[in-house]
Amino acid sequence: MRSLRQSIGTRLSLIIGVTFSLYLVVVSTVGYVIYQQYRGFSELASSHFGRAMAAAELTRDAEIIAAEVFEIMVGSRRSISAGNQRTENLASLYQMARDRLEQLGTAGEVGDPVRDELIRWQQPFFDSLNSLGDQLDKEETLRAAHLQRFDELFLLLQQLPLENTDSLQPNEQRFVSYALTAMTSAAAALSAERPGHIAQLENTCRQSLQRLEALSLADDQWVRLRTKLSLVLPETFENRPPLLKNARATLAIARHTRVLAQKLTSATYNYHLQLKASAQQAIEDHQQLIRHSLMGLLLASLALLVITLGAVIHIRRNIVYRINRLNHAMQSHLSGQVVSIPQDGQDEISGMGTSFAVFVDARHQAEQQLEEANQHLQQVNEELERLSVTDALTGIANRRSFDLQLAQEWRRAQRDSRMLAVIMVDVDLFKNFNDTFGHQRGDDCLRQIAQALAAQLHRSGDLIARYGGEEFILLLPGLDLQQAGQMAERLRDAVAALNISHPSSLSGCVSVSLGVVARVPHPNMRVEMLIHDADKALYMAKEQGRDRICFSAEGRTD
Template identity: 55%
Template sequence: MLVFSLYLLSASLFAYVIYHQYTVLVGTLGSHFERAMIAAELTRDAESIAAEVYELLVGNDRSISAGNRRVDNLAQIYQATRKRLEPLSEADTQALDRWQTPFFSSLDRLNERLRAEQELQATQFQRVDMLFLLLQRVSTLEQGEALPGAERRFVGQALAGLGYAAAALSAERPGHIARLTRYCRQQMQEMMALPLTHPDFITLREQLAQELPDVFASRSPLLRHGRATLATARQTRVLAQKLTSATFGYHQRLKVSAGEALQQQKALMHRSLAGLLSASLVLVLITLGALFYIRRVIIQRINRLSRAMQAHWQGEGPPIPIDGDDEISRMGGTFEAFVRARQSAEQKLALANRELQQMNLSLHRLSELDELTQIANRRCFDRHFQAEWRRAQREKRSLALIMGDVDDFKRYNDEYGHQCGDECLHRVAQALAGRLHREGDMVARYGGEEFIVLLPGLSREQARQVAEQLLTTVRELNIPHRQSVHGRVTLSLGVAACVPRPDARFETLVGEADRALYRAKEQGRNRLSVRPHDDAAG
């Protein structure tokens, strides 16, 4: 009873001491933390000004006046926050004023350079519009009536000069601009020497001689001014970082001062609590230690091993506890050896199954995929076509075929080589496959440079529309073909469709599509031909 009473008395005494220390702590640290928070606000304001300057520099669509107003507002907020910190020590005042005045002066210089650069860019945009108008005039004159030889040469030289001028407007190096100026001057000299007779061409030549030199002359000042603006922006950015560092350093000093006071109070409180807790913890630790030892060494280890064994029997794989050197650890080691043996066997079986699946997939691809074009081969097409033919007979619906052939492909191989020919076939095949989006549609390599397209459920007119899309798709590939009258790789397509009768054979429809393809070849290639009959029953 006496011990318990002394314990209560001691606890009351320590509670009073802690309460007294708490009141002292609140009074001592209140002012420190308040000034530290204001210094943090000052640092945030400086970072906001720096971020606004950077956004003003990189923001293409933001007006300079709006950016200046935001910077001025942020500067006023910065000054108001700094006044809340007064009075400051002389060292802190010098540290903040050292970078504040140069930073705001640099802001004014940066705004002036940005405004001047925008004016130069506006002038460059006007020159771009002028070049576009001159290009339109050249194009208009070129598309007019048949031109004499001098006018035709003038068109090519004018387009070259305009191209050099347009390239100069996007050039970034003085050497590049000088080369473009030399090339354009050479074109201008050749243009001026041409014996033009058409008044419009003479007028256009005079405009080109007047405008193009101005384009090249205006690019270098803009580049120099841009570099100067970038240098000023970098200087402003450095000063902003210096100002932010100065305000952050002041905040850190206040934070350290508040932290030191807090640590002193905490140390005093810890010493007060240590005496009370020491006596209480001794008995508690002895009791808990005994309970922990019994539970961890015996009961908990057995429970862990039991749960692990049950989890493994249910298909899970938690680690098996084998720590220690007693009967429990040896039991866990024996069970772990059994589990490892079973897992090894399961892994070998899974690996064998994966290898078998990969081999089956490879065999399937080899049997149904054309290796060169990576689309279906003829064997795969024949199987799908026969299945769709039988389905169309049962359901009495239309079935369409498109037979295609690459025009003048032998000449293409002779001109460019077989390797380019293989690449051409691959690109054409992938382009045809990319145009088919319905389920059941198929494109396959039928042999050599021939392709065949299966379109279940489409009529002759619908198949013709699909064939027109395929022709356009291949034309848009723009694969050069110097031996073709069209200058690029093209297709000839034959279209056939029918509702097959029960006694009809599928070879009939293939023959109709092949004859349509032959007629397209006879009519000049780069076109499609449609069989005139919708019935392929015979």
């Protein structure tokens, strides 16, 4: 049970479970806060905001009505007034906005004085508006008659012969002049505003008509025109005063209606301000709720953050850090570095460390054994390699080593077109030496000769090898025949300097015979020819009495 509690899996499961549970709590809290905000926004949108918008619409309608009244006062649209129908439309528009406010539940939420102010000015305003509509209808009727007088004057004016008046009779010319004066006075009266001015124009018109009556006219056309003028022009002056009076009455009613419209607009605007203040209070309450909710969310998020950071630190310190240490130790051991393997704790990581330590110890022992075996094998291989290219008796290169280097130097000399020299050395009468002193002394003699010959070589490319029995061979790259001959002289002197006793020899000491050859290899020449020529030169030296040097190329002896 204790090991189960200390298990990494158990601790990780506990950490993940606690963190996820806190996450669920925070998510649930966020969801609840969002739901509360949704309810608050719904209430604002459907109730407070809707009432404020309705009150704004009511204010706008009141302003529209006030603008209509002002338009009527200015008089720019009297000719298209719809009378009572227009008034009913304005009243219907305003009442619909008020009904909408009542349906949204403003009763009891806005002060009664404000609503009473609306009721106080609403009905008087629309009564005044109805009176204004009736007055406008009357004015419209008078204006229609007024326009009809304009049309009649225009038709009468067209009947006057205004062109070529010089061809008319004197009475006819005076008729045209009097008629124009009367019609001009009547036309001016149609646009006159002051009663005194209208009276002056009427007097002028009457005098002109009297002068027309006094004229003697023979043509019936002129008589009929005079009759029409006498009937139409006086009516023009009769219709103008009532129209002016009605217009002044209309303006008076319009001013009164405008004052009522301003009061109604003011009351409506106050009503809108009250509803706006109520909506603003609701918004502030909702903002307060949002602030409290955000503060709660912030605290919950901070708590979750602290717990999450604690969990991360715990995982990094007790799991990730230890795994990294163990991994670093493993990688170090794999790369050949010896470091300590962490094994502290009683969980899975410590178990892996212990197992890896056992594996490292076993591997280390196996590597030591393998290294010892490799060292022994390397020594054996080096010995075999040395034995494969070294003569066991003399310690110099054997024939196999000589053949390998000869082939390499032959290709190089052939490629570079340079000289390659070979000297074959044979110990004179060596069989007699063995028969006289024994093979042991013979072997010692061969070793001394090999070392004396090898001591004469000072270049890295030069090679001496035991060719077989008592024969030695030297490979000298880059030497011509003369230089090779000089080397052969030094070799013979080095052997003579050993002063090894040999009774069978003419000189009483061990001597050597040498065959020298030097060539520049060409593609048609075989390497065996070089050895053959050196051996042939050596044979010549033996035939000529031994203890001498023979040259294959020039055939001379020394």
